[in-house]
Amino acid sequence: MIYLKTDEEIELMRENNVLVSETLAEVGRHIRPGVTTKRLDEIAEDFIRSHGAVPAFLGYQGFPASLCISVNEEVVHGIPSSRRVLEEGDIVSVDCGTFLKGFVGDSAYTFAVGEVAPEARRLMEVTKEALYKGTAQARAGNRVGDVSAAVQEHAERHGYGVVRELEGHGCGRKMHEDPGVPNYGARGRGPLLKEGMVICIEPMITMGNKAVVFERDGWTVRTRDRKPAAHYEFAVAIRKNGPDVLTDFSMIEKAINE
Ligand code: MG
Numbered sequence: 001m002i003y004l005k006t007d008e009e010i011e012l013m014r015e016n017n018v019l020v021s022e023t024l025a026e027v028g029r030h031i032r033p034g035v036t037t038k039r040l041d042e043i044a045e046d047f048i049r050s051h052g053a054v055p056a057f058l059g060y061q062g063f064p065a066s067l068c069i070s071v072n073e074e075v076v077h078g079i080p081s082s083r084r085v086l087e088e089g090d091i092v093s094v095d096c097g098t099f100l101k102g103f104v105g106d107s108a109y110t111f112a113v114g115e116v117a118p119e120a121r122r123l124m125e126v127t128k129e130a131l132y133k134g135t136a137q138a139r140a141g142n143r144v145g146d147v148s149a150a151v152q153e154h155a156e157r158h159g160y161g162v163v164r165e166l167e168g169h170g171c172g173r174k175m176h177e178d179p180g181v182p183n184y185g186a187r188g189r190g191p192l193l194k195e196g197m198v199i200c201i202e203p204m205i206t207m208g209n210k211a212v213v214f215e216r217d218g219w220t221v222r223t224r225d226r227k228p229a230a231h232y233e234f235a236v237a238i239r240k241n242g243p244d245v246l247t248d249f250s251m252i253e254k255a256i257n258e
Pocket residue numbers: 095096106107108202233
């Protein structure tokens with residue numbers, strides 16, 4: 001079931017996704033060699049609660065933390081840990097969700113820890129570009145496959161892998177609503193995009209082979225070949241005049257360049 005949102009509901013979702021962006025900015029300020037992923041999770045939980053919201057991931061299907069933090073070969077759903085210490089050269093994907101005023105925010109960003117290898121930097125850039133290419137297709141009258149194909153084509157053009165097992169999704173009062181938004185597909189196929197839909201577009205792109213394995217902790221998804229992966233996520237409303245991005249990466253980028 002696809003729920004169309006009113007203008008007022010879209011503004012509540014923007015509030016959520018701006019809070020997620022602010023939270024990711026705050027996390028980004030603390031990302032450096034020596035910090036534990038558990039510490040980043042505590043910072044995010046405090047920040048979210050101090051803004052009157054609730055961490056949407058905490059307890060979701062039993063997930064034990066407020067952030068998913070996935071380092072290097074971990075693609076998504078990494079569990080923050082006091083034993084996981086970030087090191088110079090790591091790339092760290094942080095996924096964050098909030099619940100505020102009856103709606104959910106859900107966005108993700110991949111950060112560099114200190115100086116990272118040029119190949120890792122390139123993977124991050126291309127993954128973010130793939131997100132922008134997909135977002136440009138999020139228009140009423142297009143189909144989900146137009147978004148999917150734009151993401152896939154951009155990543156594969158650079159020789160990267162596109163993870164098949166996980167996908168973007170509709171978002172609203174619940175974190176995961178219809179339709180699914182895969183990162184691969186064919187133009188002109190899939191559900192029709194309509195004004196009032198809100199979707200999360202979230203490319204998960206691998207430097208090597210696209211195959212992933214699910215770790216025994218029940219959550220962490222990593223690349224089978226243990227090469228790095230990147231993950232960026234926008235919440236996007238389909239509006240009369242085109243895609244309306246509810247997430248604000250400029251807050252995050254300002255914070256990490258301070
Ligand atoms: Mg997410």
